[in-house]
Amino acid sequence: MAFLKTYRLIIFSICIILSIPVLGLTSDLTHLTAEVNVVQGFEVTGLLASIVTLLLFPLLLVVSATRKNAFVLYIVYELGIVAVLWILWVVAAGLTIKKKNQLLGGFTCSALGEFSSEVEQKCNELVATEGIEIVTFVLLLKYMLVLFVYALVIHLRDGNSQVWFQTVEDIQGPEFPALTHKTGDLEPGAAGVPMTNYSTPVPATYNTPTMQ
Structure with missing residues (x-):
């Protein structure tokens, strides 16, 4: 489906872009x-x-562009991969928030700058890392929910249990039955059209009196 394919590309691309500053900021903090x-x-x-x-995300995008039926692209496996990444980002954000609260203790980074400009810089890096991690895991959660709900609707409505083993590009939207029909297309005996028996009317007969 075009919408789901585009939505997937947007979410994956944003997560890739956001991962770059997180990698740089945490590397700098780790070096210290x-x-x-x-x-x-x-x-x-x-x-x-x-x-x-x-x-993983660039790999998934490359595989989806080169190999249409790779098993790693199946919805059930893609949901698992995204779920693992989501857990990693949730844990990372939680630990970052905990560490920030321990360091600041209710103060701001600018308050720490009175003691050392380097400490203020590292504090700002920590706050930036926290914000990016929160945004990333929220995006991953939204994608998981959209993909899961969409596949579940197709499974339950259309009875297509194989949708979990299809890729995002292969699945089709749920088919809704037509609500109106053209009268000219319906014939007696079709579904919803009752059979009607018509008999040819018999003309009335009159007895003409004979003259004696």
Whole structure:
């Protein structure tokens, strides 16, 4: 379906673009903490989520453009892949939010800038990473819901259980029955058209009196 195919391309492209700054920001933060041998959990999950996204989503787009019936593109498998990525981004965002709250303690990054400009810069990087991670997992969640609901409607309405083993480009929208019919197309005996028996009327006969 054109809508679902375009929606998939947009979501995947945005996630790829957002993964690039997350990779850069978390790499910079990891470089700082690695110097004191204290690598944080939010840094590891942020790096993992961004790297896996940058590897899988371009691969899925390339495969869908070159191989139409690859099993990895089936809806059931694509939902699984996106679900795993969504979990990674949720965990990364949760750990980043927790770390930000621990560091700031109700203050803003500008308040920390009074002590050190470098600390303020790292704080801003942490806040930016948090925002991008939240946006990314929300986009992935929306795509999963749209794809799952659409496939489920086709499965239940049309009785097409094989829709889960079709690609996004192959599935067709649910077929809705026609609500109106042309009268000229219906014949007696067709569905919904009752049979009507008509008999030829017999002309009335009159007895003419005879003259005596």
